[in-house]
Each structure stands twice: as structure tokens, then as C-alpha cells.
Amino acid sequence: KAKETSRAGFIAYNAQLGHDYVQHIHLKKRLKTAIQDKTFVNYYQPKVNLATRAIASGEVLIRWRDKHGKFVPPSDFIPIAERTGMINEVGHLVHDNICNDLNLIRNFNRCNHVLAINASVHELRDPNYVDHLLDCTQACGLPPKQFEIEVTESTFLDEDYITHNNLKRLQKQGFSLALDDFGTGYSSLSYLKKIQFDTIKIDRSFVQNIHLCPKNREITTSLIKLFHTMGCKVVAEGVEDIAEAHVLRDLDCDFAQGFLYAKPMGINQYTQYLDCSPLPPPPFFYEI
Ligand code: C2E
Ligand code: MG
Ligand code: MG
Ligand code: MG
Numbered sequence: 001k002a003k004e005t006s007r008a009g010f011i012a013y014n015a016q017l018g019h020d021y022v023q024h025i026h027l028k029k030r031l032k033t034a035i036q037d038k039t040f041v042n043y044y045q046p047k048v049n050l051a052t053r054a055i056a057s058g059e060v061l062i063r064w065r066d067k068h069g070k071f072v073p074p075s076d077f078i079p080i081a082e083r084t085g086m087i088n089e090v091g092h093l094v095h096d097n098i099c100n101d102l103n104l105i106r107n108f109n110r111c112n113h114v115l116a117i118n119a120s121v122h123e124l125r126d127p128n129y130v131d132h133l134l135d136c137t138q139a140c141g142l143p144p145k146q147f148e149i150e151v152t153e154s155t156f157l158d159e160d161y162i163t164h165n166n167l168k169r170l171q172k173q174g175f176s177l178a179l180d181d182f183g184t185g186y187s188s189l190s191y192l193k194k195i196q197f198d199t200i201k202i203d204r205s206f207v208q209n210i211h212l213c214p215k216n217r218e219i220t221t222s223l224i225k226l227f228h229t230m231g232c233k234v235v236a237e238g239v240e241d242i243a244e245a246h247v248l249r250d251l252d253c254d255f256a257q258g259f260l261y262a263k264p265m266g267i268n269q270y271t272q273y274l275d276c277s278p279l280p281p282p283p284f285f286y287e288i
Contacts, residue, residue: 027080030066035089039065042097043264044115046273047235047257050249055277057114057148059257060098061264062090082122091123095133098147099140101267108271116148116178121155124163130170144174148199151177153185167195181237182223192230200227204238204258211243217251224251 034040041063046055064072081087098115105113123129137144149170155163171177178199183206202223210216220236227234236248239258248256262273 024080027077028084031064031077031081031084031086034064034066035086035093038093039067040090040093040097041065041266042094042101043266044101044270045257045264046262046270046277047116047255048261048279050245050253050256053278053281055274055279056112057116057255058270059116059150059264060094060101060118062094062118063264078120082120085122087120087122088126088129091119091129092132095136099136099142101270102142102146103140104267105271105274108274110271110274112146113274114146114148114176116150118150118180121152121157121163124151124155124166125160127162127166129166130173133170133175134173144170145176148176148178150180150201152180153182153187153191156187156191157185164194171196178235183219196230197232199233199235199255201235201237201257202253207236207238207244207248207258208240209244210247211241217247220248220253221251224253228252 043061043063044058045061046058048055062074062078064074064077066072078087078090081090094117098117102113102115105115119129133147134144137147151167155167167177176198177195178201179197180201181203182200184203200223202220206216206220206223208216210220224234233254235255235257236244236253237257239245239248239256239260241260245256245260261279265273
């Protein structure tokens with residue numbers, strides 16, 4: 001923050017800056033304790049097959065339960081975890097939890113259920129990233145094909161050798177790769193030539209009001225065609241409205257994810273939710 005406001009090495013001190021700094025230090029301390037105490041929970045959000053309404057996979061979204069029992073959203077702590085390097089440890093905790101949870105899901109007769117894990121730029125720059133993931137999955141007896149790793153376009157902003165190596169290794173080991181938040185990353189498209197993604201997730205900003213907004217519809221139509229030509233499956237993110245889902249289905253989009261179907265939920269609710277697959281025809285409301 002200070003860097004942004006500095007000119008020629010001078011930082012104009014103001015009360016807000018001081019306040020932000022104190023908040024930052026405070027949060028950093030609490031995050032450190034949270035990692036030690038492992039007070040993170042994995043939440044899960046289903047991805048729905050638009051043609052069959054089956055749920056074949058879900059995404060893990062981390063939640064931090066603070067000492068008052070309140071949930072701190074990832075947008076509040078992931079950036080700080082990234083800046084301080086603590087994201088690697090946070091990621092490891094997610095991996096540990098996800099393997100236990102996937103075994104639980106498999107006990108409920110969902111043997112082929114796939115779970116997607118978010119990996120930030122910083123995690124992928126860690127040379128031990130793949131080894132840790134493999135240790136976890138092997139310890140739980142889970143095959144890599146039941147996991148998908150979601151990366152964002154920012155992963156490719158600078159050509160990092162370790163990152164590229166990690167992505168290639170993940171694929172070689174049998175993990176699927178997904179490109180998250182497509183269209184928001186200010187990145188060139190050249191990385192699409194280097195990595196063959198299994199799935200591309202079109203960002204919510206293009207999906208929102210697609211039934212009302214011709215521009216969103218035009219962009220999404222072309223993107224789906226392009227990605228299908230490239231052999232990728234397409235997920236629409238942030239589907240909130242049944243009308244959006246209908247347009248996406250008519251455009252041949254493969255999967256949808258969003259509050260229309262379910263908000264992210266704890267593992268027990270998630271296994272119950274999976275019992276509803278394939279979802280009944282719309283209007284469909286699932287209350288937990
Ligand atoms: P993401 O991977 O793009 O995840 C989608 C986000 O959109 C989630 O927010 C989800 O709750 C939210 N969402 C889903 N459907 C809808 C909808 O219909 N409408 C709206 N308005 N939002 C919807 P969440 O859980 O707060 O996560 C935010 C971001 O934090 C994620 O974006 C991801 O980049 C990051 N994140 C979450 N969990 C992890 C993790 O375990 N590791 C890492 N490195 N990053 C994570
Ligand atoms: Mg994601
Ligand atoms: Mg996303
Ligand atoms: Mg995102």
C-alpha cells in the first residue's frame with residue numbers, strides 16, 4: 001500500500017495508511033495462529049452438467065473460522081497469505097482436508113466424484129507443490145484423476161520455469177487442469193498454446209445477465225466455440241438466474257456453477273446435496 005502512494009521515495013503519511021498498516025499486522029498475526037491451529041474449513045460448491053443436470057464435480061473453497069466462530073472470506077486473507085508466503089501452508093491444509101473429504105464422498109457411493117482445488121500463482125512457484133499434493137493423495141489412496149487444479153491467467157504473466165514445470169508434472173501425474181476466471185486476467189492468450197487445459201471456466205462477469213446483455217452473449221458464444229474446438233470443457237461461473245442457465249445450455253456450455261444451484265457448503269451438507277444428483281428440472285431450489 002505504501003508503495004503505491006510513494007513518489008520519489010517519499011511516503012506521505014496519513015492516518016488511513018497508519019490504520020491500514022496496523023490492520024495488516026494484526027491480520028498477519030491472526031493468520032499465523034490460524035495456520036498453527038488449523039482453523040480452516042473446506043467448503044464445496046457443485047458444478048452441474050447443463051445437459052444432464054448431474055453433478056460430477058465440485059470446487060473446494062477455503063473458509064477461515066476465526067476464534068469468535070465467524071467466517072473470514074478468502075478475499076480478506078488470501079492476498080495477505082500470498083504476500084507473506086503463508087499461502088503455501090494454507091494450501092497444504094486445504095490438500096489435507098480435501099483428501100479426507102473425498103474419501104467421505106466416495107463412501108457415499110460417489111466413487112468418481114472429482115474435486116477442483118484452487119492454486120494461486122505463489123503456490124505454483126513452489127518447487128514442492130506437486131510432491132505435497134501427491135503425498136496427500138497417495139496417503140489417502142486417491143487417484144490424481146479425481147482432482148482438478150484451477151489456475152488463473154495471472155499464473156502466466158511472467159514466464160516462470162518452476163510454474164511451467166509444476167503444471168506439466170501435474171498433467172503427467174494424471175491431475176486435470178482448469179483455467180479459472182477466464183477473461184479477467186489481462187494476460188495474452190499465448191499460454192493456451194503451451195498448456196492443454198481440460199477445462200476453461202468463463203468468468204462471472206460474462207455470464208451475468210447473459211439473457212439480457214447482447215455483448216455478454218456474443219463474447220460467451222464465441223468463447224465456448226473456441227474452447228470446444230481446442231478440446232476443452234467449458235464451465236460458466238456465477239450462474240444465479242435460471243434464464244442465464246437456459247441461454248448457456250442452448251449455447252452448448254458444458255457445466256454451470258453458481259448460487260442458482262448452491263452456495264458453497266460444508267462437507268456434510270455437500271454429501272447430502274450430491275444425493276439429489278441429477279437435479280430435478282427447473283425451477284429447482286435446494287434449501288439447506
Ligand atoms: P474462484 O476460484 O473464482 O471461486 C469462485 C468464487 O465465486 C467463490 O468465492 C464462490 O463462492 C463465488 N461464487 C460462486 N457462485 C457464485 C454466484 O452465483 N454469484 C456470486 N456473486 N459469487 C459466486 P469465494 O469462496 O469467496 O472465493 C473467492 C476466491 O478465493 C476464489 O475465486 C479463489 O480465487 C480464492 N480461493 C478460494 N479458496 C481457495 C483456496 O483453497 N486456495 C487458493 N489459493 N485460493 C482460494
Ligand atoms: Mg476457482
Ligand atoms: Mg473463478
Ligand atoms: Mg476468482
